[in-house]
Amino acid sequence: MKLLIEHCQKLNINELVRSIKSEFVKTKLKSKIDSLGQDINITSTKCHFGNERLWFVCPACKRRVATLYKPQTKDILLCRKCHDLKYLKSRYSKMKGYL
Numbered sequence: 657m658k659l660l661i662e663h664c665q666k667l668n669i670n671e672l673v674r675s676i677k678s679e680f681v682k683t684k685l686k687s688k689i690d691s692l693g694q695d696i697n698i699t700s701t702k703c704h705f706g707n708e709r710l711w712f713v714c715p716a717c718k719r720r721v722a723t724l725y726k727p728q729t730k731d732i733l734l735c736r737k738c739h740d741l742k743y744l745k746s747r748y749s750k751m752k753g754y755l
């Protein structure tokens with residue numbers, strides 16, 4: 657009787673590296689976030705080749721975002737939409753359009 661690969665325990669170095677990296681990144685992220693003194697959740701989505709993509713969960717709107725902002729005048733990290741932030745460039749190009 658032939659031994660089947662499906663019935664073997666599998667140890668794949670790439671999968672191991674991936675899981676170690678992801679654990680490491682999550683731990684590092686958590687300590688970084690803790691140092692900011694604000695409760696920010698992290699979530700992940702699966703993408704190609706079984707990789708995980710990590711996201712911040714905006715504390716206000718609960719959307720998945722890659723970047724959170726803290727304006728000089730405010731004391732909280734939120735996403736761009738919640739802070740109603742605009743890019744200098746887009747404001748400038750709109751202004752140019754009005755002229």
Ligand SMILES: [Zn+2]
Nearest residue numbers: 714717735738
């Ligand atoms: Zn938000």
